[in-house]
Amino acid sequence: MGGPDRPGHDDHNERREMLTMIVKRLAMAIPSLIGVVVVTFLLTRALPGDPAVYFAGPAATPQAIQQVRVNLGLDKPLIEQFGRYVVDLAHGNLGTSLTTGQPVATELRNRLPASAELTLLGLIVSIVIAVPLGIVAATKPNSLIDQACRVISTAGVSLPVFFTGLILVYVFYYLLGWAPAPLGRLDVFYTEPPHVTGFYLIDSLIAGDPGTFMASLKQLILPALTLAIFSLAPITRMTRASMLAVLSSDFVRTARASGLSAYTVIITYAFRNAMLPVITTLGMVFSFLLGANVLVEKVFAWPGIGSYAVEALLASDFAPVQGFVLTMAVMYVMLNLLIDILYGLIDPRVRLEA
Amino acid sequence: MTPAPALSVEGLSVEFRTRSGAVRALENVSFRVAKGETVALVGESGSGKSVTAYAVMGILDPAGRVTAGRAMLGDLDLLAATPKELANVRGRKIAMIFQNPRTALNPIRPVGRQIADVLICHGNVSRRAAPAQAVEMLRAVGITDPARRAKAYPFEMSGGMCQRVMIAIALAAKPTLLIADEPTTGLDVTTQAVIMDLINDLAKELGMATIFITHDLALAGQRSARIVVMHAGHVVENAPTADLFANPRHPYTAELIAATPDSAASLDELAAIAGSLPDLRRADLPPCRYSERCPRKIAACAQPLPLAAPDAAHFVACWNPLPAQVVVAPTVSAA
Numbered sequence: 008m009g010g011p012d013r014p015g016h017d018d019h020n021e022r023r024e025m026l027t028m029i030v031k032r033l034a035m036a037i038p039s040l041i042g043v044v045v046v047t048f049l050l051t052r053a054l055p056g057d058p059a060v061y062f063a064g065p066a067a068t069p070q071a072i073q074q075v076r077v078n079l080g081l082d083k084p085l086i087e088q089f090g091r092y093v094v095d096l097a098h099g100n101l102g103t104s105l106t107t108g109q110p111v112a113t114e115l116r117n118r119l120p121a122s123a124e125l126t127l128l129g130l131i132v133s134i135v136i137a138v139p140l141g142i143v144a145a146t147k148p149n150s151l152i153d154q155a156c157r158v159i160s161t162a163g164v165s166l167p168v169f170f171t172g173l174i175l176v177y178v179f180y181y182l183l184g185w186a187p188a189p190l191g192r193l194d195v196f197y198t199e200p201p202h203v204t205g206f207y208l209i210d211s212l213i214a215g216d217p218g219t220f221m222a223s224l225k226q227l228i229l230p231a232l233t234l235a236i237f238s239l240a241p242i243t244r245m246t247r248a249s250m251l252a253v254l255s256s257d258f259v260r261t262a263r264a265s266g267l268s269a270y271t272v273i274i275t276y277a278f279r280n281a282m283l284p285v286i287t288t289l290g291m292v293f294s295f296l297l298g299a300n301v302l303v304e305k306v307f308a309w310p311g312i313g314s315y316a317v318e319a320l321l322a323s324d325f326a327p328v329q330g331f332v333l334t335m336a337v338m339y340v341m342l343n344l345l346i347d348i349l350y351g352l353i354d355p356r357v358r359l360e361a
Numbered sequence: 362m363t364p365a366p367a368l369s370v371e372g373l374s375v376e377f378r379t380r381s382g383a384v385r386a387l388e389n390v391s392f393r394v395a396k397g398e399t400v401a402l403v404g405e406s407g408s409g410k411s412v413t414a415y416a417v418m419g420i421l422d423p424a425g426r427v428t429a430g431r432a433m434l435g436d437l438d439l440l441a442a443t444p445k446e447l448a449n450v451r452g453r454k455i456a457m458i459f460q461n462p463r464t465a466l467n468p469i470r471p472v473g474r475q476i477a478d479v480l481i482c483h484g485n486v487s488r489r490a491a492p493a494q495a496v497e498m499l500r501a502v503g504i505t506d507p508a509r510r511a512k513a514y515p516f517e518m519s520g521g522m523c524q525r526v527m528i529a530i531a532l533a534a535k536p537t538l539l540i541a542d543e544p545t546t547g548l549d550v551t552t553q554a555v556i557m558d559l560i561n562d563l564a565k566e567l568g569m570a571t572i573f574i575t576h577d578l579a580l581a582g583q584r585s586a587r588i589v590v591m592h593a594g595h596v597v598e599n600a601p602t603a604d605l606f607a608n609p610r611h612p613y614t615a616e617l618i619a620a621t622p623d624s625a626a627s628l629d630e631l632a633a634i635a636g637s638l639p640d641l642r643r644a645d646l647p648p649c650r651y652s653e654r655c656p657r658k659i660a661a662c663a664q665p666l667p668l669a670a671p672d673a674a675h676f677v678a679c680w681n682p683l684p685a686q687v688v689v690a691p692t693v694s695a696a
């Protein structure tokens with residue numbers, strides 16, 4: 008802080024600072040990625056159950072089991088298995104699922120958009136509700152909205168995500184019949200839109216097919232709402248707390264005293280400053296959602312990577328589990344990078360510290 | 362005789378609701394600021410100087426409430442004004458500079474933009490012309506290379522520079538009254554003098570009245586025509602500067618003057634004022650909040666304090682004031 012005077016920057020400088028920061032953060036991510044590769048490998052080897060026994064079948068002779076083990080390369084020393092794993096990884100080869108016989112990389116690529124579409128929609132719904140709610144609650148302490156905000160914050164955390172999901176299905180599908188059956192991304196009467204992004208909402212729009220768009224939206228509503236309800240509490244709470252802190256700070260008082268409009272004071276001055284902790288919370292919530300997905304995908308028969316991983320785990324199927332954990336890890340790293348970039352865009356001090 | 366005041370605060374009382382009870386931060390505070398005049402608000406920490414300023418500006422904490430009084434800016438009572446009326450005068454006719462210039466500026470907005478925001482808001486400059494005008498304002502407050510500095514963030518500037526930016530923001534709309542709340546705390550001595558000179562010069566140039574808030578009586582003596590002494594939320598004395606120093610009437614003022622390094626022959630003589638401010642949450646606060654520290658306390662001190670006569674040149678809120686030595690101006694002796 009209180010350093011010597013520094014001259015102002017021009018835009019060119021700012022962009023260079025930003026780029027330096029991104030490159031540095033990327034470099035810092037490399038060791039964690041290496042760690043993830045090692046840990047996923049060891050973890051899957053430490054899982055209970057012998058895949059060779061499992062795949063040879065219940066009636067297999069010891070010779071048959073040994074044969075399977077050799078085929079899978081499981082008879083080799085651990086270090087050699089690891090070496091092969093790394094070489095395969097470098098070629099984008101995540102191995103083959105023993106249960107489905109499909110390459111893991113392909114299956115993950117096909118299923119990731121399903122999970123991503125669901126999670127992002129859930130998060131967006133949550134942000135659209137929680138952030139304005141938190142802002143209003145902070146600007147009008149003890150008002151009705153503030154009370155509502157408090158109820159949401161406490162109620163939200165106490166509901167487990169699969170429970171919310173089941174309740175929503177029970178009420179909106181079983182009792183009211185408003186929602187379609189919780190069976191995947193699209194009703195059987197519709198065909199999936201031509202693949203562009205993998206997000207059905209977007210792809211159906213690109214294809215100019217409003218019917219499919221509506222159908223996939225209907226399937227998405229309940230699971231997305233489940234995730235949204237789950238993340239409402241932390242985002243509302245953090246927005247409110249962060250806004251309260253900023254609203255009582257000196258510079259907001261200055262802004263008020265200099266007669267700036269309420270909108271400028273609350274949004275341009277206060278909220279932009281209050282955003283940093285909110286973004287951190289969003290990152291955390293997003294990570295939670297990736298985990299919570301596993302349960303929600305089960306409840307709604309969603310063909311995402313979460314349900315894929317669970318099935319593989321139950322079958323002691325190494326490769327998909329490894330692939331899943333690796334995908335998650337890469338997503339976490341990218342998420343953190345994104346958060347850092349947002350931080351840098353919002354706060355000039357972060358840019359310079361990098 | 363007295364010209365129409367730029368601001369007239371009359372009987373202002375402010376309370377804060379807190380968990381541990383109501384804090385009666387201000388009680389019956391009255392003073393006037395004539396057009397173009399500099400009035401100093403002096404008192405130790407916690408005496409209610411900032412709260413007075415915030416109440417007048419309408420920027421009290423949500424917990425704070427004005428329970429009585431008026432603050433007349435021309436014909437407009439700032440304390441009863443609608444939000445719309447307030448928006449019309451705040452920053453435009455009455456502006457404020459804060460202590461702690463570093464934290465008083467938005468940390469993530471270039472300073473030029475912050476000045477431009479105010480310029481645009483008050484409608485005297487178009488959105489397109491605002492950045493250039495902001496640079497001009499920076500030049501006017503003595504910032505070198507203003508075009509480049511306009512793009513800097515507060516954390517890239519020294520405290521003195523930040524205070525200059527604050528001044529530029531406050532004066533952007535050429536107000537008729539400026540409230541400067543300890544504008545030089547946290548700055549080194551040389552910068553302090555420079556900033557004070559800058560405020561004085563600009564005030565003179567714009568014909569602006571100034572309320573200068575400080576706990577430094579000596580500084581107030583150098584910079585203001587009139588001094589209002591506050592103690593625990595009361596105005597205890599209000600007099601022209603020369604008169605106040607020559608003839609302090611309130612025991613608290615006398616103690617303050619004795620405690621001022623300038624007038625003490627050596628540091629050893631620096632008298633610390635006995636006792637401390639009373640807890641303003643107490644239900645049994647005496648009518649005179651100084652009486653518990655006061656060496657001149659008499660039985661009469663238990664009755665309500667004398668009220669300020671509206672045009673008193675030298676007002677003292679005391680039942681047993683120090684004797685008036687030389688009558689410089691007509692004195693309202695309260696006893």
Ligand SMILES: Nc1ncnc2c1ncn2[C@@H]1O[C@H](COP(=O)(O)OP(=O)(O)OP(=O)(O)O)[C@@H](O)[C@H]1O
Nearest residue numbers: 377384386405406407408409410411412422576641
């Ligand atoms: N938000 C608040 N809640 C409760 N009490 C408050 C609040 N703000 C101010 N006060 C009380 O009002 C009184 C006057 O405070 P104020 O900030 O005006 O003092 P000051 O004279 O400006 O002192 P300083 O020289 O330290 O700035 C203090 O007793 C303080 O405790």
Ligand SMILES: [Mg+2]
Nearest residue numbers: 410411412542
């Ligand atoms: Mg103060």
